Amino acid sequence: MNDNSILAYAVLGLLQQQPRSGYDLRKIFANTPMRTFTDSPGAIYPALQRLEKRGLVRSHVQETSGLRRRRLFRPTVAGTVVLKNWQRRLITRDDVVNHVDELMLRFSFMDETVGARRAAQFLNALAAELASYIPTLRQFLKAQAQHMPLSGRLALESGIRSYETLLRWSRNSIKIYKKRKKGETRS
Amino acid sequence: MNDNSILAYAVLGLLQQQPRSGYDLRKIFANTPMRTFTDSPGAIYPALQRLEKRGLVRSHVQETSGLRRRRLFRPTVAGTVVLKNWQRRLITRDDVVNHVDELMLRFSFMDETVGARRAAQFLNALAAELASYIPTLRQFLKAQAQHMPLSGRLALESGIRSYETLLRWSRNSIKIYKKRKKGETRS
DNA sequence: AGGTTCATGTAACCCGTTACATGATTTC
DNA sequence: GAAATCATGTAACGGGTTACATGAACCT
Numbered sequence: 001m002n003d004n005s006i007l008a009y010a011v012l013g014l015l016q017q018q019p020r021s022g023y024d025l026r027k028i029f030a031n032t033p034m035r036t037f038t039d040s041p042g043a044i045y046p047a048l049q050r051l052e053k054r055g056l057v058r059s060h061v062q063e064t065s066g067l068r069r070r071r072l073f074r075p076t077v078a079g080t081v082v083l084k085n086w087q088r089r090l091i092t093r094d095d096v097v098n099h100v101d102e103l104m105l106r107f108s109f110m111d112e113t114v115g116a117r118r119a120a121q122f123l124n125a126l127a128a129e130l131a132s133y134i135p136t137l138r139q140f141l142k143a144q145a146q147h148m149p150l151s152g153r154l155a156l157e158s159g160i161r162s163y164e165t166l167l168r169w170s171r172n173s174i175k176i177y178k179k180r181k182k183g184e185t186r187s
Numbered sequence: 188m189n190d191n192s193i194l195a196y197a198v199l200g201l202l203q204q205q206p207r208s209g210y211d212l213r214k215i216f217a218n219t220p221m222r223t224f225t226d227s228p229g230a231i232y233p234a235l236q237r238l239e240k241r242g243l244v245r246s247h248v249q250e251t252s253g254l255r256r257r258r259l260f261r262p263t264v265a266g267t268v269v270l271k272n273w274q275r276r277l278i279t280r281d282d283v284v285n286h287v288d289e290l291m292l293r294f295s296f297m298d299e300t301v302g303a304r305r306a307a308q309f310l311n312a313l314a315a316e317l318a319s320y321i322p323t324l325r326q327f328l329k330a331q332a333q334h335m336p337l338s339g340r341l342a343l344e345s346g347i348r349s350y351e352t353l354l355r356w357s358r359n360s361i362k363i364y365k366k367r368k369k370g371e372t373r374s
Numbered sequence: 375a376g377g378t379t380c381a382t383g384t385a386a387c388c389c390g391t392t393a394c395a396t397g398a399t400t401t402c
Numbered sequence: 403g404a405a406a407t408c409a410t411g412t413a414a415c416g417g418g419t420t421a422c423a424t425g426a427a428c429c430t
Contacts, residue, residue: 005389023409033327040391041410042392042411044410047389047390068399069410071410112336149296151295151297154363155291158291158353159220161352164352166345176337213381227419227420228381229383229420232384233383233384233417237417257381258382
């Protein structure tokens with residue numbers, strides 16, 4: 001079977017927090033910083049149907065009195081497993097080059113699913129991959145700068161800075177997890 | 188007719204620099220920081236066919252002696268117009284939220300197509316849109332932080348920092364364009 | 375002669391986009 | 403009772419992904 005789409009994983013992560021309807025998900029994708037995901041019904045409802053067909057979520061119509069009919073979805077045990085396995089995948093160069101958004105999505109639900117220890121491990125792996133990737137970009141820029149127009153050079157510089165910011169963020173976040181761990185063992 | 192895909196615009200921009208074959212493009216997408224684009228033949232060759240069907244590029248087989256046959260593509264006048272119009276589009280909130288990559292691609296060929304003045308205008312518009320968008324993210328984080336798990340908070344913080352870095356980059360780049368302009372008028 | 379690289383393609387599949395459609399419930 | 407919102411769907415379309423396929427030229 002195929003891998004789930006990134007939208008499907010976003011849905012699975014949100015359902016992990018609490019049961020929600022398709023419309024609930026659409027509202028989240030429309031009104032929060034998760035608006036990078038589509039809130040189109042033509043994407044959400046088919047995605048939910050696929051998840052259910054694959055046995056990763058279960059749904060039943062809510063039949064409380066006076067309310068509009070809502071189909072509530074919640075993850076199955078298999079769905080939770082699939083979500084966790086996705087989050088625990090090794091971080092590859094390809095992830096860093098082409099799928100940073102997916103990496104951040106994997107991370108954003110980690111506390112609630114695989115726990116703080118795993119989250120910190122994830123950050124360490126991410127920092128390592130970034131620390132190895134960034135120099136290759138800097139090297140390319142240095143070698144090619146003279147042959148590139150100003151806008152091209154600047155565009156590349158922008159990409160590099162973005163990765164550097166992400167590296168600083170991940171190192172800083174690692175510290176925060178360490179601090180919190182200390183606080184917990186003491187209390 | 189439909190808009191061209193972002194891959195199609197990347198191709199069009201590269202052909203604007205010099206005539207290239209599908210294989211040339213694949214090598215660029217495989218071996219340079221433009222590797223965010225696919226180098227799959229199943230994407231490149233159909234994209235070139237569509238561009239030709241739409242009259243935006245023209246191709247002819249290179250018939251030099253002793254070489255492997257190569258189909259060289261170059262933009263038509265219409266293709267150049269379409270590329271420039273795409274680059275000159277107004278920057279929207281939606282661009283900043285969902286299509287930053289496309290914005291950077293638009294910018295990266297600007298010197299060679301619409302010129303330095305337009306590039307500087309683009310940066311000003313980008314900085315303005317970012318300066319208006321970032322506070323809404325900060326506000327959301329402040330309001331929701333207490334209801335969010337640590338990893339969720341951090342993921343959002345990462346997104347905000349990325350936008351802040353982009354804003355700093357654009358302001359810095361504006362300065363560089365101003366400096367270069369001064370130098371040119373003086374010389 | 376055989377392997378590698380060059381070079382160009384095709385076809386099935388998946389899924390997000392866009393647009394349309396329907397009806398119930400709340401609100402004024 | 404009209405408009406807005408809630409809520410869930412469907413269908414055509416486009417284009418990237420994956421995998422397969424073919425053959426010429428170059429290298430050893």
